[in-house]
Amino acid sequence: MSRPRAFDPDCVLDAARGVFETHGYEAASVQDLVDATGLSRSSLYAAFGDKHGLYLAALDRYSCAGGDALAQTVAAAAAPLDGIRAYLALVAEGGGCFLVNAAAERAATDPDTAGRAAEAWNRLHAAFADALRAAQADGALAPERDADALAATLGATVYGLRGMQSAGAPPEARVVVAETAFAALVGGA
Protein backbone atom coordinates (compact mmCIF):
# COMPACT_ATOMS: atom_id res chain seq x y z
CA MET A 1 0.00 0.00 0.00
CA SER A 2 2.98 2.34 -0.04
CA ARG A 3 3.63 5.14 2.33
CA PRO A 4 0.59 7.05 3.64
CA ARG A 5 0.55 10.85 3.59
CA ALA A 6 1.88 12.39 6.75
CA PHE A 7 -0.50 15.37 7.01
CA ASP A 8 -4.18 16.02 7.54
CA PRO A 9 -5.67 17.70 4.46
CA ASP A 10 -8.28 19.55 6.52
CA CYS A 11 -5.63 21.07 8.79
CA VAL A 12 -3.63 22.10 5.75
CA LEU A 13 -6.70 23.73 4.20
CA ASP A 14 -7.49 25.58 7.41
CA ALA A 15 -3.95 26.91 7.57
CA ALA A 16 -4.09 27.91 3.91
CA ARG A 17 -7.42 29.62 4.45
CA GLY A 18 -5.85 31.68 7.22
CA VAL A 19 -3.12 32.88 4.88
CA PHE A 20 -5.53 33.67 2.05
CA GLU A 21 -7.94 35.38 4.42
CA THR A 22 -5.39 37.76 5.89
CA HIS A 23 -3.35 38.48 2.76
CA GLY A 24 -5.82 37.96 -0.06
CA TYR A 25 -5.21 35.64 -2.97
CA GLU A 26 -2.62 37.57 -4.93
CA ALA A 27 -0.64 38.83 -1.96
CA ALA A 28 -0.39 35.35 -0.45
CA SER A 29 2.82 33.85 -1.76
CA VAL A 30 3.42 30.14 -2.07
CA GLN A 31 6.21 30.58 0.45
CA ASP A 32 3.67 31.93 2.96
CA LEU A 33 1.51 28.88 2.33
CA VAL A 34 4.46 26.54 2.75
CA ASP A 35 5.37 28.19 6.05
CA ALA A 36 1.80 28.16 7.36
CA THR A 37 0.95 24.62 6.36
CA GLY A 38 4.27 23.04 7.23
CA LEU A 39 4.27 21.09 3.98
CA SER A 40 6.93 21.38 1.35
CA ARG A 41 6.29 22.93 -2.04
CA SER A 42 6.28 19.55 -3.72
CA SER A 43 3.71 18.08 -1.38
CA LEU A 44 1.44 21.09 -1.76
CA TYR A 45 1.57 20.90 -5.52
CA ALA A 46 1.12 17.12 -5.53
CA ALA A 47 -1.92 17.35 -3.28
CA PHE A 48 -3.73 20.40 -4.71
CA GLY A 49 -2.34 20.95 -8.20
CA ASP A 50 -1.42 24.59 -7.96
CA LYS A 51 -2.06 27.77 -5.99
CA HIS A 52 -5.45 28.27 -7.56
CA GLY A 53 -6.47 24.71 -6.76
CA LEU A 54 -5.40 25.09 -3.16
CA TYR A 55 -7.38 28.32 -2.94
CA LEU A 56 -10.54 26.69 -4.28
CA ALA A 57 -10.09 23.72 -1.96
CA ALA A 58 -9.77 26.05 1.03
CA LEU A 59 -12.81 27.97 -0.18
CA ASP A 60 -14.86 24.79 -0.48
CA ARG A 61 -13.90 23.60 2.95
CA TYR A 62 -14.76 26.97 4.48
CA SER A 63 -18.00 27.15 2.54
CA CYS A 64 -19.01 23.72 3.78
CA ALA A 65 -18.17 24.49 7.39
CA GLY A 66 -19.88 27.89 7.20
CA GLY A 67 -23.04 26.38 5.75
CA ASP A 68 -23.12 23.87 8.54
CA ALA A 69 -22.75 26.62 11.13
CA LEU A 70 -25.76 28.45 9.76
CA ALA A 71 -27.87 25.34 9.52
CA GLN A 72 -26.92 24.23 13.02
CA THR A 73 -27.54 27.63 14.57
CA VAL A 74 -30.97 27.86 13.01
CA ALA A 75 -31.82 24.25 13.84
CA ALA A 76 -30.65 24.52 17.44
CA ALA A 77 -32.95 27.43 18.24
CA ALA A 78 -36.30 26.91 19.89
CA ALA A 79 -38.14 28.88 17.20
CA PRO A 80 -37.14 29.77 13.62
CA LEU A 81 -36.98 33.50 14.32
CA ASP A 82 -34.73 32.86 17.32
CA GLY A 83 -32.37 30.98 15.02
CA ILE A 84 -32.21 33.90 12.64
CA ARG A 85 -31.55 36.30 15.47
CA ALA A 86 -28.84 34.04 16.90
CA TYR A 87 -27.12 33.74 13.54
CA LEU A 88 -27.15 37.49 13.02
CA ALA A 89 -25.60 37.92 16.47
CA LEU A 90 -22.99 35.32 15.59
CA VAL A 91 -22.03 37.18 12.43
CA ALA A 92 -21.98 40.52 14.24
CA GLU A 93 -19.56 39.26 16.86
CA GLY A 94 -17.57 36.97 14.61
CA GLY A 95 -14.68 37.86 12.41
CA GLY A 96 -14.48 38.55 8.71
CA CYS A 97 -15.75 36.11 6.18
CA PHE A 98 -13.39 34.34 3.83
CA LEU A 99 -16.08 33.89 1.20
CA VAL A 100 -17.24 37.49 1.18
CA ASN A 101 -13.67 38.76 0.89
CA ALA A 102 -12.94 36.18 -1.77
CA ALA A 103 -15.95 37.36 -3.75
CA ALA A 104 -14.92 40.99 -3.46
CA GLU A 105 -11.36 40.32 -4.58
CA ARG A 106 -11.71 37.63 -7.19
CA ALA A 107 -15.27 36.98 -8.34
CA ALA A 108 -15.00 39.61 -11.08
CA THR A 109 -12.07 37.87 -12.75
CA ASP A 110 -12.19 34.25 -11.57
CA PRO A 111 -15.27 32.25 -12.65
CA ASP A 112 -14.49 29.48 -10.16
CA THR A 113 -14.58 31.89 -7.26
CA ALA A 114 -17.64 33.63 -8.70
CA GLY A 115 -19.51 30.34 -8.85
CA ARG A 116 -18.74 29.54 -5.25
CA ALA A 117 -19.73 33.03 -4.15
CA ALA A 118 -23.06 32.75 -5.93
CA GLU A 119 -23.63 29.33 -4.42
CA ALA A 120 -22.91 30.64 -0.93
CA TRP A 121 -25.35 33.49 -1.43
CA ASN A 122 -28.07 31.13 -2.61
CA ARG A 123 -27.52 28.88 0.38
CA LEU A 124 -27.71 31.81 2.78
CA HIS A 125 -30.86 33.09 1.12
CA ALA A 126 -32.48 29.65 1.13
CA ALA A 127 -31.70 29.05 4.81
CA PHE A 128 -33.26 32.36 5.80
CA ALA A 129 -36.28 31.81 3.53
CA ASP A 130 -36.91 28.36 4.99
CA ALA A 131 -36.75 29.68 8.53
CA LEU A 132 -39.08 32.55 7.67
CA ARG A 133 -41.65 30.24 6.10
CA ALA A 134 -41.46 27.99 9.13
CA ALA A 135 -42.12 31.05 11.28
CA GLN A 136 -45.13 31.88 9.15
CA ALA A 137 -46.44 28.33 9.60
CA ASP A 138 -45.99 28.74 13.36
CA GLY A 139 -47.81 32.04 13.35
CA ALA A 140 -44.70 33.89 14.54
CA LEU A 141 -44.54 35.89 11.32
CA ALA A 142 -47.44 37.43 9.48
CA PRO A 143 -48.26 35.27 6.44
CA GLU A 144 -48.61 38.24 4.09
CA ARG A 145 -44.96 39.21 4.48
CA ASP A 146 -42.78 38.35 1.47
CA ALA A 147 -40.46 35.67 2.81
CA ASP A 148 -38.10 35.83 -0.17
CA ALA A 149 -37.66 39.58 0.03
CA LEU A 150 -37.07 39.41 3.78
CA ALA A 151 -34.58 36.56 3.34
CA ALA A 152 -32.63 38.53 0.74
CA THR A 153 -32.58 41.57 2.99
CA LEU A 154 -31.36 39.49 5.94
CA GLY A 155 -28.67 38.06 3.67
CA ALA A 156 -27.65 41.55 2.65
CA THR A 157 -27.44 42.43 6.35
CA VAL A 158 -25.02 39.55 6.86
CA TYR A 159 -22.88 40.79 3.98
CA GLY A 160 -23.13 44.33 5.33
CA LEU A 161 -21.86 43.18 8.72
CA ARG A 162 -18.86 41.57 7.03
CA GLY A 163 -18.24 44.76 5.11
CA MET A 164 -18.46 46.82 8.30
CA GLN A 165 -15.82 44.64 9.83
CA SER A 166 -13.51 45.18 6.87
CA ALA A 167 -14.13 48.90 7.22
CA GLY A 168 -13.03 48.76 10.85
CA ALA A 169 -16.38 49.26 12.56
CA PRO A 170 -16.24 48.13 16.21
CA PRO A 171 -18.16 45.02 17.35
CA GLU A 172 -20.65 47.09 19.36
CA ALA A 173 -21.71 48.94 16.23
CA ARG A 174 -22.17 45.65 14.42
CA VAL A 175 -24.30 44.25 17.23
CA VAL A 176 -26.52 47.33 17.10
CA VAL A 177 -26.97 46.82 13.37
CA ALA A 178 -27.83 43.15 13.78
CA GLU A 179 -30.43 43.92 16.43
CA THR A 180 -31.90 46.90 14.59
CA ALA A 181 -32.18 44.98 11.34
CA PHE A 182 -33.75 41.98 12.99
CA ALA A 183 -36.26 44.06 14.91
CA ALA A 184 -37.26 46.09 11.88
CA LEU A 185 -37.51 43.18 9.45
CA VAL A 186 -39.08 40.37 11.44
CA GLY A 187 -39.10 41.40 15.08
CA GLY A 188 -41.64 43.03 17.35
CA ALA A 189 -41.50 46.43 15.65
Next chain:
Amino acid sequence: MSRPRAFDPDCVLDAARGVFETHGYEAASVQDLVDATGLSRSSLYAAFGDKHGLYLAALDRYSCAGGDALAQTVAAAAAPLDGIRAYLALVAEGGGCFLVNAAAERAATDPDTAGRAAEAWNRLHAAFADALRAAQADGALAPERDADALAATLGATVYGLRGMQSAGAPPEARVVVAETAFAALVGGA
Protein backbone atom coordinates in the same frame (compact mmCIF):
# COMPACT_ATOMS: atom_id res chain seq x y z
CA MET B 1 7.91 78.25 -16.32
CA SER B 2 9.05 75.11 -18.08
CA ARG B 3 6.92 72.58 -19.82
CA PRO B 4 3.46 71.91 -18.37
CA ARG B 5 2.31 68.36 -17.81
CA ALA B 6 0.48 66.90 -20.76
CA PHE B 7 -2.15 64.89 -18.87
CA ASP B 8 -5.10 65.50 -16.58
CA PRO B 9 -4.41 63.98 -13.15
CA ASP B 10 -8.10 63.33 -12.56
CA CYS B 11 -8.45 61.39 -15.81
CA VAL B 12 -5.36 59.40 -14.93
CA LEU B 13 -6.77 58.59 -11.51
CA ASP B 14 -10.09 57.54 -12.98
CA ALA B 15 -8.33 55.20 -15.39
CA ALA B 16 -6.19 53.82 -12.59
CA ARG B 17 -9.25 53.31 -10.43
CA GLY B 18 -10.79 51.27 -13.23
CA VAL B 19 -7.78 48.98 -13.33
CA PHE B 20 -7.61 48.59 -9.54
CA GLU B 21 -11.36 48.03 -9.33
CA THR B 22 -11.46 45.21 -11.85
CA HIS B 23 -8.19 43.48 -10.96
CA GLY B 24 -7.66 44.34 -7.31
CA TYR B 25 -4.50 45.94 -6.00
CA GLU B 26 -2.07 43.06 -6.17
CA ALA B 27 -3.27 41.67 -9.50
CA ALA B 28 -3.08 45.08 -11.17
CA SER B 29 0.37 45.34 -12.70
CA VAL B 30 2.13 48.59 -13.36
CA GLN B 31 2.05 47.67 -17.03
CA ASP B 32 -1.78 47.53 -16.85
CA LEU B 33 -1.77 50.97 -15.28
CA VAL B 34 0.58 52.32 -17.93
CA ASP B 35 -1.65 50.95 -20.68
CA ALA B 36 -4.86 52.25 -19.13
CA THR B 37 -3.61 55.71 -18.27
CA GLY B 38 -1.58 56.29 -21.41
CA LEU B 39 1.27 57.69 -19.35
CA SER B 40 4.76 56.26 -19.32
CA ARG B 41 6.19 54.53 -16.30
CA SER B 42 8.42 57.49 -15.53
CA SER B 43 5.57 59.97 -15.56
CA LEU B 44 3.43 57.78 -13.33
CA TYR B 45 6.21 57.41 -10.79
CA ALA B 46 7.10 61.10 -10.95
CA ALA B 47 3.51 62.13 -10.36
CA PHE B 48 2.40 59.62 -7.72
CA GLY B 49 5.55 58.20 -6.17
CA ASP B 50 4.85 54.50 -6.51
CA LYS B 51 2.07 51.99 -7.06
CA HIS B 52 0.81 52.34 -3.51
CA GLY B 53 0.72 56.12 -3.82
CA LEU B 54 -1.23 55.91 -7.06
CA TYR B 55 -3.67 53.52 -5.41
CA LEU B 56 -4.27 55.84 -2.49
CA ALA B 57 -4.66 58.81 -4.80
CA ALA B 58 -7.27 56.92 -6.83
CA LEU B 59 -8.97 55.89 -3.61
CA ASP B 60 -9.09 59.48 -2.38
CA ARG B 61 -10.49 60.76 -5.63
CA TYR B 62 -13.16 58.06 -5.67
CA SER B 63 -13.98 58.65 -2.03
CA CYS B 64 -14.40 62.36 -2.66
CA ALA B 65 -16.62 61.84 -5.70
CA GLY B 66 -18.64 59.16 -3.92
CA GLY B 67 -19.20 61.37 -0.91
CA ASP B 68 -20.41 64.14 -3.16
CA ALA B 69 -22.83 61.77 -4.89
CA LEU B 70 -24.37 60.81 -1.58
CA ALA B 71 -24.61 64.38 -0.36
CA GLN B 72 -26.09 65.59 -3.62
CA THR B 73 -28.63 62.80 -3.85
CA VAL B 74 -29.84 63.45 -0.33
CA ALA B 75 -29.82 67.22 -0.81
CA ALA B 76 -31.66 67.07 -4.13
CA ALA B 77 -34.61 65.15 -2.72
CA ALA B 78 -37.77 66.91 -1.62
CA ALA B 79 -37.69 65.27 1.82
CA PRO B 80 -34.85 63.65 3.78
CA LEU B 81 -36.39 60.19 3.66
CA ASP B 82 -36.82 60.49 -0.10
CA GLY B 83 -33.13 61.22 -0.36
CA ILE B 84 -32.26 58.09 1.58
CA ARG B 85 -34.58 56.01 -0.55
CA ALA B 86 -33.10 57.47 -3.75
CA TYR B 87 -29.56 56.77 -2.60
CA LEU B 88 -30.38 53.17 -1.74
CA ALA B 89 -31.91 52.75 -5.19
CA LEU B 90 -28.80 54.26 -6.72
CA VAL B 91 -26.57 51.79 -4.91
CA ALA B 92 -28.85 48.87 -5.79
CA GLU B 93 -28.71 49.66 -9.49
CA GLY B 94 -25.14 50.91 -9.60
CA GLY B 95 -22.02 48.89 -9.95
CA GLY B 96 -19.55 47.67 -7.36
CA CYS B 97 -17.84 50.00 -4.99
CA PHE B 98 -14.12 50.62 -5.23
CA LEU B 99 -13.89 51.53 -1.55
CA VAL B 100 -15.75 48.50 -0.24
CA ASN B 101 -13.65 46.15 -2.37
CA ALA B 102 -10.51 47.99 -1.34
CA ALA B 103 -11.44 47.56 2.30
CA ALA B 104 -12.12 43.85 1.84
CA GLU B 105 -8.85 43.23 0.06
CA ARG B 106 -6.40 45.51 1.80
CA ALA B 107 -7.68 47.08 5.01
CA ALA B 108 -6.44 44.15 7.07
CA THR B 109 -2.84 44.66 6.01
CA ASP B 110 -2.61 48.26 4.78
CA PRO B 111 -3.22 50.94 7.43
CA ASP B 112 -3.57 53.65 4.78
CA THR B 113 -6.42 51.81 3.10
CA ALA B 114 -7.92 50.93 6.47
CA GLY B 115 -8.00 54.59 7.46
CA ARG B 116 -9.76 55.59 4.27
CA ALA B 117 -12.26 52.74 4.64
CA ALA B 118 -13.08 53.83 8.19
CA GLU B 119 -13.42 57.42 7.08
CA ALA B 120 -15.80 56.43 4.28
CA TRP B 121 -17.93 54.44 6.70
CA ASN B 122 -18.11 57.35 9.11
CA ARG B 123 -19.13 59.70 6.32
CA LEU B 124 -21.85 57.34 5.16
CA HIS B 125 -23.13 56.89 8.68
CA ALA B 126 -23.11 60.63 9.34
CA ALA B 127 -24.97 61.44 6.12
CA PHE B 128 -27.72 58.96 6.95
CA ALA B 129 -27.92 60.12 10.56
CA ASP B 130 -28.24 63.76 9.51
CA ALA B 131 -31.03 62.94 7.08
CA LEU B 132 -32.84 60.86 9.67
CA ARG B 133 -32.67 63.61 12.28
CA ALA B 134 -33.95 66.08 9.69
CA ALA B 135 -36.83 63.71 9.04
CA GLN B 136 -37.56 63.60 12.75
CA ALA B 137 -37.60 67.39 12.87
CA ASP B 138 -40.05 67.37 9.95
CA GLY B 139 -42.25 64.84 11.65
CA ALA B 140 -41.66 62.29 8.88
CA LEU B 141 -39.95 59.92 11.31
CA ALA B 142 -41.06 59.14 14.84
CA PRO B 143 -38.79 61.03 17.27
CA GLU B 144 -38.32 58.03 19.57
CA ARG B 145 -36.51 56.04 16.87
CA ASP B 146 -32.74 55.74 17.40
CA ALA B 147 -31.33 57.73 14.47
CA ASP B 148 -27.77 56.44 14.97
CA ALA B 149 -28.82 52.79 15.03
CA LEU B 150 -30.98 53.27 11.95
CA ALA B 151 -28.17 55.11 10.16
CA ALA B 152 -25.72 52.30 10.89
CA THR B 153 -28.21 49.72 9.66
CA LEU B 154 -28.81 51.68 6.46
CA GLY B 155 -25.05 51.89 6.01
CA ALA B 156 -24.78 48.14 6.48
CA THR B 157 -27.48 47.73 3.84
CA VAL B 158 -25.37 49.76 1.43
CA TYR B 159 -22.38 47.53 2.13
CA GLY B 160 -24.59 44.48 1.83
CA LEU B 161 -25.76 45.60 -1.60
CA ARG B 162 -22.14 45.95 -2.69
CA GLY B 163 -21.41 42.49 -1.36
CA MET B 164 -24.42 41.06 -3.17
CA GLN B 165 -23.09 42.48 -6.39
CA SER B 166 -19.71 40.84 -5.84
CA ALA B 167 -21.53 37.59 -5.17
CA GLY B 168 -23.28 37.88 -8.51
CA ALA B 169 -26.81 38.68 -7.32
CA PRO B 170 -28.88 40.21 -10.16
CA PRO B 171 -29.95 43.86 -10.04
CA GLU B 172 -33.59 42.98 -9.46
CA ALA B 173 -32.68 41.15 -6.26
CA ARG B 174 -30.71 44.14 -5.09
CA VAL B 175 -33.59 46.50 -5.79
CA VAL B 176 -35.89 44.27 -3.76
CA VAL B 177 -33.43 44.39 -0.87
CA ALA B 178 -33.13 48.17 -1.04
CA GLU B 179 -36.90 48.62 -1.01
CA THR B 180 -37.48 46.04 1.70
CA ALA B 181 -34.82 47.48 3.96
CA PHE B 182 -36.04 51.05 3.47
CA ALA B 183 -39.65 50.12 4.12
CA ALA B 184 -38.84 48.12 7.24
CA LEU B 185 -36.40 50.61 8.73
CA VAL B 186 -37.91 54.02 8.04
CA GLY B 187 -40.76 53.53 5.60
CA GLY B 188 -44.47 53.15 5.94
CA ALA B 189 -44.29 49.65 7.40
Next chain:
DNA sequence: CTGTTTCTGGAACAGTCGTTCCAGAAGGTG
Protein backbone atom coordinates in the same frame (compact mmCIF):
# COMPACT_ATOMS: atom_id res chain seq x y z
C1' DC C 1 15.49 -7.84 5.65
C1' DT C 2 14.38 -6.65 0.53
C1' DG C 3 11.56 -4.47 -2.75
C1' DT C 4 8.43 -1.08 -4.07
C1' DT C 5 5.81 2.80 -3.85
C1' DT C 6 4.83 7.20 -2.23
C1' DC C 7 5.91 11.24 0.02
C1' DT C 8 9.36 14.75 1.19
C1' DG C 9 12.86 18.56 1.03
C1' DG C 10 15.46 21.69 -1.54
C1' DA C 11 17.58 23.30 -5.61
C1' DA C 12 16.67 25.28 -10.09
C1' DC C 13 13.65 27.27 -13.78
C1' DA C 14 11.74 30.94 -16.70
C1' DG C 15 8.83 34.74 -16.22
C1' DT C 16 7.08 38.84 -14.20
C1' DC C 17 7.02 42.09 -10.65
C1' DG C 18 7.83 47.10 -9.02
C1' DT C 19 11.26 50.38 -9.46
C1' DT C 20 15.13 53.26 -11.23
C1' DC C 21 17.83 55.57 -14.50
C1' DC C 22 19.21 58.09 -18.56
C1' DA C 23 19.16 60.22 -23.04
C1' DG C 24 16.09 62.94 -25.89
C1' DA C 25 11.88 65.57 -27.10
C1' DA C 26 8.77 69.41 -26.06
C1' DG C 27 7.05 73.57 -24.54
C1' DG C 28 7.74 78.25 -22.24
C1' DT C 29 10.95 82.47 -21.51
C1' DG C 30 14.17 85.99 -22.72
Next chain:
DNA sequence: CACCTTCTGGAACGACTGTTCCAGAAACAG
Protein backbone atom coordinates in the same frame (compact mmCIF):
# COMPACT_ATOMS: atom_id res chain seq x y z
C1' DC D 1 16.59 81.88 -32.28
C1' DA D 2 18.87 79.91 -28.01
C1' DC D 3 18.31 78.50 -23.21
C1' DC D 4 16.44 75.99 -19.56
C1' DT D 5 13.28 73.37 -17.16
C1' DT D 6 10.19 69.64 -17.15
C1' DC D 7 8.08 65.78 -19.04
C1' DT D 8 8.48 61.57 -21.84
C1' DG D 9 9.68 56.89 -23.68
C1' DG D 10 12.12 52.80 -23.20
C1' DA D 11 15.81 50.08 -21.66
C1' DA D 12 17.76 47.96 -17.61
C1' DC D 13 17.90 46.34 -12.70
C1' DG D 14 17.49 43.05 -8.83
C1' DA D 15 14.04 40.68 -6.36
C1' DC D 16 10.50 37.66 -6.13
C1' DT D 17 6.73 35.03 -8.36
C1' DG D 18 4.51 30.29 -9.28
C1' DT D 19 6.02 26.03 -10.94
C1' DT D 20 8.85 21.88 -12.04
C1' DC D 21 12.20 18.46 -11.31
C1' DC D 22 15.15 15.18 -9.03
C1' DA D 23 17.51 12.59 -5.54
C1' DG D 24 16.74 10.67 -0.93
C1' DA D 25 13.93 9.18 3.13
C1' DA D 26 10.05 6.72 4.96
C1' DA D 27 6.58 3.37 5.50
C1' DC D 28 4.02 -0.70 4.03
C1' DA D 29 3.97 -5.84 1.74
C1' DG D 30 6.12 -10.10 1.38
